[in-house]
Amino acid sequence: KPPPRTLDANPFAYRYELPHTALVIIDMQRDFVEPGGFGESLGNDVTKLQSIIPTCQAVLSAWRQAGGLVVHTREAHAPDLSDCPPAKRLRGEPRLRIGDDGPMGRILIAGEPGNQIVPQLAPRVGEFVIDKPGKGAFYATPLHALLQGRGITHLVFMGVTTEVCVQTSMREANDRGYDCLLVEDGTASYFPEFKQATLDMVRAQGAIVGWTSPAAPLIESLY
Ligand code: TIU
DSSP, X not given: OOOOEEEOOBSSOEXXXXXXXXXXXXXXBHHHHSXXXXXXXXXXXXXXXXXXXXXXXXXHHHHHHHTOEEEEEXXXXXXXXXTSOHHHHSSSOOSSOTTSEEXXXXXXXXXXXXGSBOGGGOOOTTSEEEXXXXXXXXXXXXXXXXXXXXXXXXXXXXXXXXXXXXXXXXXXXXXXXXXXXXXXXXXXXXXHXXXXXXXXXXXXXXXXXXXXXXXXXXXXXXX
């Protein structure tokens, strides 16, 4: 049995066993980090999210080498929009709505070019890819069953955006009994102040939602 691993995290040490821990990379798809996708249609500067890609790559690479389970998610809707509530599609005044034709194909639709995970973090055979219709990775997806079937009790989160899909997923996971760690430099928001607030609120009150840590000590713990 491999030894438990420990790293210096906030607000205190995070302890995990690799066979019972999954790396969950939230929505690192072109829709959010490249111009012409859903993120930009909402009025955001998508270049702000691109700087975390090398850090995510470093963690992913170390995690793969250690043999840990990897889960990728995509925010994605069925081509007929049957899983997209009208309230989501009609919200606000975006330039392009979910399902509309954009420069990277139909906005936020499964299978379209914009819905693909960025090539630097492309899933490999044997890794799980979860398409999710909501902000949280557990809502209307097989994720919880998949993790339970593999004895997973701990989740390490990276991805975008910190206060929307990452935080929602982490809260869903926390309520389902997982011990969650958020990689501080492996997550980004269109609003840096929202990212900071999320890191602060997640780890407050004795890790009420979970732990946070920079990528470096996590990678160190994998060797
Ligand atoms: N708009 C925004 O910040 N995020 C999303 O719509 N989805 C995710 O966070 N993936």
